[in-house]
Amino acid sequence: MAASHVLLARAIRRHELIEHALHDTNRELESFSYSVSHDLRAPLRSIDGFSQALVEDAGPTLDERSRSHLERIRSATQRMGRLIDDLLALSRVTRAEMKRERVDVSEIATQVAAELARHAPARAVAVTIAPGLTATGDPQLVRLALQNLIENAWKFTSRRAQASIEVGPTKDAHGEPAFFVRDNGAGYDPSVATKLFGPFQRLHPASDFPGTGIGLATVKRIVHRHGGRIWAEGKIDAGACFYFTLG
């Protein structure tokens, strides 16, 4: 074998080893964050439970200030509980076995929107879902991704008198089939758009729009597990549009 071939073969082998090691480290990190999140639940439940017992037993004898401190402990533990649940859900997305089936994207999007409408009957949102959208993927993960994107569209249009949400087909820069979820809501500042998909990153204050900031990180992982890509366009006060492919 020519010397250049030997060198090339060595370089490829080294590359494979590094990739393998990286993969293992990722798995270790993933299982570490899963078990930490899991183990944090028990002490948290205890803090919440005992502070509730304290409110019930000693509440009437406490002064206003002490009662309010106890209430703050309780609401902080509940918020932390939600963060842990969200982290666990994010971790499950990476660990779950993946199926590859034909998925009816239009049907799932319609069900997700109907569920949101059922929970908020006072809101009038014009939802348009293109018929016949299909993909190959894991039905549960695709549902979770659509749920997060449509829930966001629903939430960030909550201040619009005439809210509208559209789900439809498009193409990416290479002409490959993609999907979009568009809304005419609060939009976001495009100069900080790189933060959108990071865990716990939020571009709006929780007092305006509640949330923990884990939804889009979950969607990104789902899309990447399918070998797809996700990107977004938005402007402050001029709505947002999220695009994704599923590989």
Ligand SMILES: Nc1ncnc2c1ncn2[C@@H]1O[C@H](COP(=O)(O)OP(=O)(O)OP(=O)(O)O)[C@@H](O)[C@H]1O
């Ligand atoms: N449709 C949208 N319109 C405007 N901003 C959005 C939209 N979707 C997401 N964002 C911005 O991206 C941030 C991250 O979204 P993400 O779904 O991860 O978190 P969240 O909705 O705030 O909380 P969670 O999904 O965990 O309940 C949001 O807080 C918001 O600032």
Ligand SMILES: [Mg+2]
């Ligand atoms: Mg969200």
